[in-house]
Amino acid sequence: MDAYNITVVGGAGLVGREFLQLLDQYNVPVGRLRLLATARSAGKVFEFRGDRITVEETTPESFTADDHVVFLSASGAASKQYAPLAASKGSFVVDDSSAFRMDPAVPLVIPEINPEDLEWHHGIVSQPNCTTTPMVLALNPIHRVNPLKRVVVSTYQAVAGAGAAAVEGLKTESRAALEGRHEPSGTQKREIAFNAVPQIDVFDAGGYTKEEIKMANETRKILHAPNVAVSATCVRIPSFFGHAMTVWAEFERPVDAEEAKRLIAGQASVRVIDDPARELYPTPMDAAGNDEVLVGRIRSDSSLPGGLTFWTVTDSIRKGAATNVIQVIQEAARRGLVRRR
Numbered sequence: 559m560d561a562y563n564i565t566v567v568g569g570a571g572l573v574g575r576e577f578l579q580l581l582d583q584y585n586v587p588v589g590r591l592r593l594l595a596t597a598r599s600a601g602k603v604f605e606f607r608g609d610r611i612t613v614e615e616t617t618p619e620s621f622t623a624d625d626h627v628v629f630l631s632a633s634g635a636a637s638k639q640y641a642p643l644a645a646s647k648g649s650f651v652v653d654d655s656s657a658f659r660m661d662p663a664v665p666l667v668i669p670e671i672n673p674e675d676l677e678w679h680h681g682i683v684s685q686p687n688c689t690t691t692p693m694v695l696a697l698n699p700i701h702r703v704n705p706l707k708r709v710v711v712s713t714y715q716a717v718a719g720a721g722a723a724a725v726e727g728l729k730t731e732s733r734a735a736l737e738g739r740h741e742p743s744g745t746q747k748r749e750i751a752f753n754a755v756p757q758i759d760v761f762d763a764g765g766y767t768k769e770e771i772k773m774a775n776e777t778r779k780i781l782h783a784p785n786v787a788v789s790a791t792c793v794r795i796p797s798f799f800g801h802a803m804t805v806w807a808e809f810e811r812p813v814d815a816e817e818a819k820r821l822i823a824g825q826a827s828v829r830v831i832d833d834p835a836r837e838l839y840p841t842p843m844d845a846a847g848n849d850e851v852l853v854g855r856i857r858s859d860s861s862l863p864g865g866l867t868f869w870t871v872t873d874s875i876r877k878g879a880a881t882n883v884i885q886v887i888q889e890a891a892r893r894g895l896v897r898r899r
């Protein structure tokens with residue numbers, strides 16, 4: 559792989575900082591690295607491979623033809639403003655926000671599932687929501703041999719999914735609550751310490767939140783399965799890292815739980831930890847800092863003959879975000895698709 563000049567917008571954030579570590583872990587050759595953020599973080603210094611990188615404030619002039627790769631992990635508004643600009647300079651842009659995920663001109667890619675969609679990128683590649691990725695990675699190997707018809711999913715999402723401020727918010731709320739005070743940090747829709755909040759993002763018509771609608775739409779786009787029915791309920795819980803979810807799935811034909819377990823275990827980037835006799839299953843703590851999607855509690859759905867239910871956990875910052883981006887860059891490089899235009 560060539561050494562690329564890489565710019566990270568949101569380089570001082572949770573995902574941006576994890577991305578730096580993963581560049582190292584995955585031995586990605588890097589030419590020049592720049593970290594951009596807002597004026598709040600401008601001047602902060604991070605170390606990368608022995609070099610000290612000073613965070614700069616993002617402006618439209620930040621984007622030049624020098625960048626081979628631009629990774630945007632800041633906000634939807636920043637992505638809408640800067641992603642087209644970076645792409646217009648010829649950079650290969652990977653966007654971590656929801657701004658372009660459902661744009662028909664932008665591929666939404668999990669390299670283990672739909673790497674071929676990279677072939678038709680026009681400069682921007684979008685990155686799925688951190689709850690969509692684990693769910694579709696676990697469903698994909700079954701869907702390949704027995705098309706997915708319907709999914710019901712309920713999530714238990716860590717505060718890290720809402721960024722660095724939300725991690726701090728849970729810490730301060732927890733300390734206060736243990737001393738008998740209720741001091742919501744404002745980083746979630748309700749006080750989150752010792753609570754569970756069934757709202758992530760804002761409500762849309764029909765009573766679903768945008769997070770829930772993202773899970774439905776992105777699943778259909780990634781699996782190339784426009785008719786799959788999805789009903790999601792997304793819940794924030796007071797864990798720091800590691801998103802969990804329970805999935806109930808129905809396929810065109812009845813699924814045998816043992817066969818499903820075998821198929822899921824064969825999916826790249828997925829590890830099955832499932833042995834009820836030994837009380838073995840993954841928890842969010844097992845997922846934290848891990849690049850795999852961990853799956854357990856795989857069993858027949860007792861409410862639906864032929865249906866399947868399982869539990870899965872993933873680090874939202876890693877495979878839910880930065881790890882997938884590294885793998886997208888590597889796959890695009892392998893296919894000669896970085897700065898193709």
Ligand SMILES: NC(=O)c1ccc[n+]([C@@H]2O[C@H](COP(=O)([O-])OP(=O)(O)OC[C@H]3O[C@@H](n4cnc5c(N)ncnc54)[C@H](OP(=O)(O)O)[C@@H]3O)[C@@H](O)[C@H]2O)c1
Nearest residue numbers: 568570571572573595596598599631632636719721722874
């Ligand atoms: N956390 C996750 O699990 C996860 C998973 C998938 C996708 N994402 C997406 O990834 C993005 C970043 O998430 P995060 O968890 O890293 O958030 P974060 O910890 O809050 O960090 C956000 C970073 O973006 C910068 N930023 C915000 N607005 C900006 C703007 N207008 N121009 C330039 N930089 C800007 C911030 O700058 P300052 O440092 O100056 O404040 C900060 O460095 C979001 O779009 C999020 O939806 C997150």
